[in-house]
Amino acid sequence: MHSAQQTMADAAPTYRVELEPPRMFSVKEELAVNRAAVGRKPLSRELRYRLAHNLFTLDQFDESIDILRALDREGDDFRIPHMLSAALMARETLEDTQGAIRAALRAVDLANSEGERSRALASLGKAQLRIEKLDAGRKSLSDALKANIHNKDAYKRLAMLDFAVGRTEAALEFANDLVGRGITHARVLGVLPLAYAKLGRIEQAREAIGLDRHMHKAVLPPPPGWDSIEAFNRDLAQELLAHPGIRYERYGVASANSWRIDEPCLARSKLMPLLQRLLQDAVGAHVSGLAAATDPWMRGRRPSGVLHHWSVITDGDGFEEWHVHQNGWLSGAYYVDVPDFIVDGEGPGGCIGFGLPEGIVGDGPHEAFGTRLYRPRSGLMMLFPSHAFHRTYAHRGDQRRICVAFDIAPHDVH
Amino acid sequence: MAAVREMGGSLSARTWTRGAECVATEVDGALVLLDLEGGMYFALNGPAADVWLALESPRSEKALVEALTAKYAVESDHCARSVAVLLKDLAVKGLAKPAA
Numbered sequence: 001m002h003s004a005q006q007t008m009a010d011a012a013p014t015y016r017v018e019l020e021p022p023r024m025f026s027v028k029e030e031l032a033v034n035r036a037a038v039g040r041k042p043l044s045r046e047l048r049y050r051l052a053h054n055l056f057t058l059d060q061f062d063e064s065i066d067i068l069r070a071l072d073r074e075g076d077d078f079r080i081p082h083m084l085s086a087a088l089m090a091r092e093t094l095e096d097t098q099g100a101i102r103a104a105l106r107a108v109d110l111a112n113s114e115g116e117r118s119r120a121l122a123s124l125g126k127a128q129l130r131i132e133k134l135d136a137g138r139k140s141l142s143d144a145l146k147a148n149i150h151n152k153d154a155y156k157r158l159a160m161l162d163f164a165v166g167r168t169e170a171a172l173e174f175a176n177d178l179v180g181r182g183i184t185h186a187r188v189l190g191v192l193p194l195a196y197a198k199l200g201r202i203e204q205a206r207e208a209i210g211l212d213r214h215m216h217k218a219v220l221p222p223p224p225g226w227d228s229i230e231a232f233n234r235d236l237a238q239e240l241l242a243h244p245g246i247r248y249e250r251y252g253v254a255s256a257n258s259w260r261i262d263e264p265c266l267a268r269s270k271l272m273p274l275l276q277r278l279l280q281d282a283v284g285a286h287v288s289g290l291a292a293a294t295d296p297w298m299r300g301r302r303p304s305g306v307l308h309h310w311s312v313i314t315d316g317d318g319f320e321e322w323h324v325h326q327n328g329w330l331s332g333a334y335y336v337d338v339p340d341f342i343v344d345g346e347g348p349g350g351c352i353g354f355g356l357p358e359g360i361v362g363d364g365p366h367e368a369f370g371t372r373l374y375r376p377r378s379g380l381m382m383l384f385p386s387h388a389f390h391r392t393y394a395h396r397g398d399q400r401r402i403c404v405a406f407d408i409a410p411h412d413v414h
Numbered sequence: 415m416a417a418v419r420e421m422g423g424s425l426s427a428r429t430w431t432r433g434a435e436c437v438a439t440e441v442d443g444a445l446v447l448l449d450l451e452g453g454m455y456f457a458l459n460g461p462a463a464d465v466w467l468a469l470e471s472p473r474s475e476k477a478l479v480e481a482l483t484a485k486y487a488v489e490s491d492h493c494a495r496s497v498a499v500l501l502k503d504l505a506v507k508g509l510a511k512p513a514a
Binding site for chain 2: 046
């Protein structure tokens, strides 16, 4: 006997979820190795670049900047001023922003391809906007998109600039133009509902996100060798809490007051590979069963995608600000440990909410659109389009909420 | 014994030394090597790390096997086969080479 859903799934092409190779060690550990290497070969540009990159990733901006400035004085290499610009921006002072502009201009000069030129121009535009040079910033970001129309950072900042100066219709027109040209990354699809909502077209905003059609929830089965998903989660939680890459706070991400593990699956991890395979199977089966292209998001589906994940662990005051996942097509969360007071609670504490950020659309459209809350529980996997704005709420409890968030990214991103 | 024969000659008498210049750091109980020229990272555990550390000065396979059997509860023939396979692997990765 075949249900309609089974028949549809049989007819759809099988979606393949690929896994990233596990890292040999965490960035913190890599930093220790590279620091020792630079001690042995202090003149090696490549080793110093790696060390600066590790330091940048770990938010140790001062030391990273010192190394990058020295490297930049010694020779021409696009990577150096490009990273220097980003590191200077992270210190968030006027003097550093001006330094970031100089570094970005140098990166533009040193770019070896249109892709590199686009990245450098996007950095330049970001810095120019920060010091209110709006016309110069707009030109840099527009030039970045001319060099690479797929540049998500440049597109995001250009759209936010349009919103900030009241050019909502222009932002909507540009987003629709890109969709018409087959460019359907999460930033473009994320701008559409924002623009519709700002224009008072709330139902079109809902339709553009497509949460009713595309939200999927399922409790995962235990991996082979485990009696229950609860038992598996207990041990997985211990593995994550003891992870060598765990760190509190990270610059430039949506998480606030939170512990993060950027690369939870290391070569020596025992349980994360099992979770990866559970997600691989569950996501592959779900996407394979989706109906053929019905909207721009589904038209962006590829035959396969790469699973990229990270872990977010929150104490009572931890939460995530409104965000989308710009590198994903499909995103999700797997809940490893959700305290009972969240599962059985009634308020938003510890929940994930889907809506539109009031800081972009304004309070009226934010309220009119509303926020849909989903209450997590241990073992639950949620899947949603990467362009759907979402946030989480501080749970205010004395236990930790542990989650593995993930993107399914098209191959061209990785 | 097949792996031993692949190496050719009287292997227990062959002397080995380190290959590429590496920096070594202990990470979570493993020895992580960074090849300073090639830029590749390698992780060696337990006996493999002991062998690489011992190769700071040239050592014969026989000496390596003797050191390992003194430290670990392993039968000598089995250890010799494992060391031969390991040295071959380290040589392929450029981390060890026959001493001149």
